[in-house]
Amino acid sequence: MRPAGLRTHLLRAAVVPLLALAGIALLWSFLDHNHRRETRMMAEQYASNLSVAYAAAVNLHRLNAEAHYEAYVTTPAVLDLLRQANEVDANALPVVRGRLYRQLLPVYRKLRAQGLRQLHFHTSRSESLLRFHRPERAGDSIADVRPAVRMANERLRAVSGFEGGRVLPGFRYIFPIVVDRRHYGSVEFSLPFEEIHRELDRLLPGSEIALMLSRAVTVDLVFAEHRNLFSPSPLHPELLIEHPDVSRLSGRLADTANASALMEQLSRHHAVHAAISAGSHLALPLIIDGQGYLVSLHAIRDIAGERAGFIVAHTQAPQLLAARASMRGELAIGSLLILLCAFAAQRLLQQRRELRLQRSRLQAITEHMDQGLYVLDAEGRATYINGAASRMLGYTAEELRGEIIHDLIHNHALSDHMPLAQCPAFNATRQLESFRGIEWFVGRDKRLFPAELSCRPLIEDGVHIGSVNLFTDITERKAREDELVHQATTDPLTGLANRRRFMLEAEHELARVQRYNHGESTLLMIDLDHFKDINDKHGHSAGDAVLLHLADLLRHNLRALDLAGRYGGEEFVILLPSTSADEGWRLAERLRLALANSPTDFEGLSIAVTMSIGLTTLRAGDRSMAAVIERADEALYSAKEGGRNRVEMLAAAQPAGTNQLPKKP
């Protein structure tokens, strides 16, 4: 194969595999897109649940804090102590503070038992009046580090939300204390994340939830000695968690191999970094070590609206594995189908190429073969005609295609039109048989010609669907055959039947006579008188001229159905079918006289000649023509013996009354 051909072949062979690969890639892309969308929706649903649960938890504790405020702070005793704290001088303030502590310590203990982390009273100037959670620390200003307290004291309205602090960050619920239009400061109930977590745990069972905070609300705000209570989160160095020694929740972040692996994975995930940088929410489906997780980063802001950190939640999600397995299964099945289709297409294309090649080869063969070829369908309509057939018949292939070709070209034994249903060639193939024979075809120019026809049925699933027909114009061959037959049965000098042909036809006539057993036929045996003398005297050419003269005479005086033959030398035989002995006798006499009265002209000479004739009849009782010939020969002998130039008859041995000889003239 030449390089260009090889390249084309390779390109053609690569098209289907490349298309299959492209199909698989498209399928993978489609399924992967769907899978990602499905898992992203799972994660977003989980994130939505976390968001709702978080809002519910924060709100629930706000309602609790309002109830605590009403029940424990707005009592006359507490309000009186707060009034004193605002009115007494610095020396008396410790005792008032101590009394406030004494007054509310039972309440604080009770609220601590319920999860409260901090109970903190502030002055109207936003200084710490009394921290029940750190009673040894008081009097410091928190206006700068606690905007929420400043807002509550300045705007005299309740403020709630997440905020950092001097001790620990938390969820703050701050209520201004105003009595008779006198502002005594504010009180703050603060919950650790554990309390929010408790609610989230109840609302989102099966989830691991952690609080990760920015530096701005932790180490940048707390008392210096508290900074070590925070440590970097496993998620991002800029997000801090409460030290595991302080918060049991922090310890749970990576307390198992799975949790560690998840945090490790998240810490390297670009989407996590992007969400942390932007302070935005994030929902993420992940599969790590064969375990599915839904991860949500819920961004939280402090009361002032600044980024405070994230609530990071994750839950095991076996549905992610199921979705992935489903996607992989669909991909495998789809890919298999594509490969099967590609294989089938490849085979089909290959078969089509081979078929085209075969058809091309077949067409080349059929177009260049000398034999005519036409293909018929089951109804006898032409579906294909080769060039040779077109040339022989004089029709173009287009003219014949779809036509009942039999009606146009087939002529049975030169007879009138024969319907297709009676055509032996067509019927043979319809019966799933082959046909061979010599048929007469007629061309467009009405020329009849003999054709050697060979037909084979086309069979599909045992049903006849048409035929393949091959034919050859045998006009020339038939002419040659006729010539050979003529040469084999004709005397070359006289043009009469030779002895072999004569005997053959005479045998047929005898058989006919024997078969029908009625009528009679007559045989004349002729011998020229003294013919040897003519040869000796004038030469063989003169003898031949005499023989030709006699042959012409016979041809002119015999009927078409009579047969004259040269039996040998100067002996001739004449068969007169359906001719009685009398009729034969008269004919013989007429012939004798005609020859006697017409000398042969030869090279200026007039050569007179006579002939003797022996006559006999063919009878049903004759065993063979040899017997008939023998009898005629005897009659001829009698004519010779009788003086020549005469006719003698010898009847066959017949039953009495059946062998009446005519009288001699």
Place this chain on the structure above:
Amino acid sequence: MKVLAALLLILATQLASAEPLRFAPLPVRDGETLLRETLPLLRWLEQRTGRALVIVQPADHQQLMAGFIRGDIDLAVLGPLPYVMLRERFAAAEPLVHWLEVDGQPHYRCALVSFAGDNIALSTLRRQRIALTQPLSTCGPLLTDALLRRDAGFGLAATRAEYVGGHDSVALAVIAGEFAAGGMRESIAHEYAHLGLRIDALSAPVPGFALVANSERVDAALLSVLREVLSAASATDRRHWGPTYRHGARPASDAGYEHIRHLIADAPPEVRP
């Protein structure tokens, strides 16, 4: 100094892979406060020694001493009385440094406190509830009894004394009105002055809190390192440490505890540890 620093570095490297040292802070303040105050010190020590430290928190002095003797505790912060009691039972207990008080002294005083708003006179404390830290706390029954006998004329046996745990607990219990008075460290009592806690009596100075090591579990080289780095810690190093440790340390020895041993000897049987 350079040679010492090099030695410290080598030692730190060698110890880096060893198991963590178990550090027990003073069991007389509440757990969260102890944690907040102690963690910064431990992180600093880890950097300096290359040896990890973890906090263990026995509930009281008895548990601490039992754990120390069992070998469950490698380093402990102890007041003078618990140290003397431990040393009597376990000779491997070795004082490394004394933590200095806010005034920079390696000793402190015990106080008898009450709530200023209650305006209680010491003479009225007979049969009143008195808050004490723990039986083995230096400012516990031993010194509180001595103060009462000195300033009120009767001993602890004449009151209804109860243990409440740590010094903070004594202060808050008194402020809350649950006890008429209490015995505690003077320095801690000052932290609650803004809540109306009043010091009614003060003892003579006693040796300050000490970092005591189990010399059977901590090798001599590390003991030297600890004594050296803690004594040499700068104010900057100490700025995030808790109040107990923040004011510095000075090398300690067993010889400084003879005064405590005399107090024990002079105490009435009912308050003698």
